Amino acid sequence: AQKITQTQPGMFVQEKEAVTLDCTYDTSDPSYGLFWYKQPSSGEMIFLIYQGSYDQQNATEGRYSLNFQKARKSANLVISASQLGDSAMYFCAMREEYTGNQFYFGTGTSLTVIP
Amino acid sequence: DSGVTQTPKHLITATGQRVTLRCSPRSGDLSVYWYQQSLDQGLQFLIQYYNGEERAKGNILERFSAQQFPDLHSELNLSSLELGDSALYFCASSVEGGRETQYFGPGTRLLVL
Numbered sequence: 207a208q209k210i211t212q213t214q215p216g217m218f219v220q221e222k223e224a225v226t227l228d229c230t231y232d233t234s235d236p237s238y239g240l241f242w243y244k245q246p247s248s249g250e251m252i253f254l255i256y257q258g259s260y261d262q263q264n265a266t267e268g269r270y271s272l273n274f275q276k277a278r279k280s281a282n283l284v285i286s287a288s289q290l291g292d293s294a295m296y297f298c299a300m301r302e303e304y305t306g307n308q309f310y311f312g313t314g315t316s317l318t319v320i321p
Numbered sequence: 322d323s324g325v326t327q328t329p330k331h332l333i334t335a336t337g338q339r340v341t342l343r344c345s346p347r348s349g350d351l352s353v354y355w356y357q358q359s360l361d362q363g364l365q366f367l368i369q370y371y372n373g374e375e376r377a378k379g380n381i382l383e384r385f386s387a388q389q390f391p392d393l394h395s396e397l398n399l400s401s402l403e404l405g406d407s408a409l410y411f412c413a414s415s416v417e418g419g420r421e422t423q424y425f426g427p428g429t430r431l432l433v434l
Contacts, residue, residue, distance in 0.1 A: 239420055250323075251356075251411055251425040258420055297364055307377030309356075309366035 207232050209310035210298055216316045219288045226273070227283040227315045229298030237303040240281040242272065245314075246294040254296075257281060288319045324348065327412050327426035335434055339400040342429045344412030346393055352376070352418030353395040355387055358428075359408035370395055371418040402433045 211230045219225035231240065242254040257265040257272045265272040273282040281300075285292055298312040324347035334340055346353050355367040357380075366379035370389035381387070384402075389395040399406060409430050413423040 249409065250427055251413070253413075253423045253425070256420055256422070299364075307369065308379045309354075309377075311364040311366070313363055 209233065210300055210312035212298055212312035212315050214315045215313075216318070218318050218320055219285075219292075221290060221319055221321050222287055224284060224286045225288055225317065227285070227296050227298075227317065229281045229283065229312060231279050231281060231298075231300045231310075233279075233300060233302055235302040235304045239301045239303060240272065240274070241299040241301070241309075242270070242281075242283045243297045243299065244292075244294045245297065246291075255283070285317075290319050290321060293317060293319045323424040323426065325412060325414050325424050325426035327410075327429050329429060330427065331430050331432075333432045333434065334402060336402055336404060338402050338433075339398065340402065340431065342397040342399070342410055342412075342431075344395045344397070344414075344426055346395070346412075346414030347424050350414035350416050350424070351393065352415045353389055353393070354413040354415075354423060355381075355395070355397050356411040356413065357408045358411065359405075361405065362408075367397070369418060376418055399431070404433050407431055407433045 238259045240257040244252045255267045255270045257274045269286045271284045295314045297314045326345045328343045351372045354369045357365045367381040369377040387397045409428045411428045412426045415423045
């Protein structure tokens, strides 16, 4: 089974609107972390946000928030007030902290922000 | 600029050869991560070092090895190169290596011909 699943290969959003990028994960590790990264067309990789499996509150970083639903094993990224500069590939990742600290990445979602 | 430097930016080599990729973490960061991004395999975690010690191992081939030196820079050695090793190799660093922000270098693009 895939450890991380991102089911939306491509998404479009109007500028200034909010968008949710989906991510589901599969683990039996009781302690894990969930990460989101952004990769613009220039190729660099940018860390966006982190959520720990024991964190009670959903993580937020500026316009980014992580909608963490532990029972559903989902960790969706919400971008509020989209900007043209948000157009990029977005990767979800998980780290299993008890079983070797290995990272697993999803296949990514390409987000295009339309003016 | 993330503060993480990687050299070289581009590397073209032939099958069977060996190359070394270098990474200098941000000042003060003790942890270094290596990732591979290719069209075939997507993004993969290779290995993590923390203050000179290996902390986590991912899908790193036996032909690949890495180390972190006392000055905290890290090198990723790729040997007996194959066409499929062509990829973008990222290094990232973080303060300790757990839950905090990782800062990525610009990557080294390796092309094996």
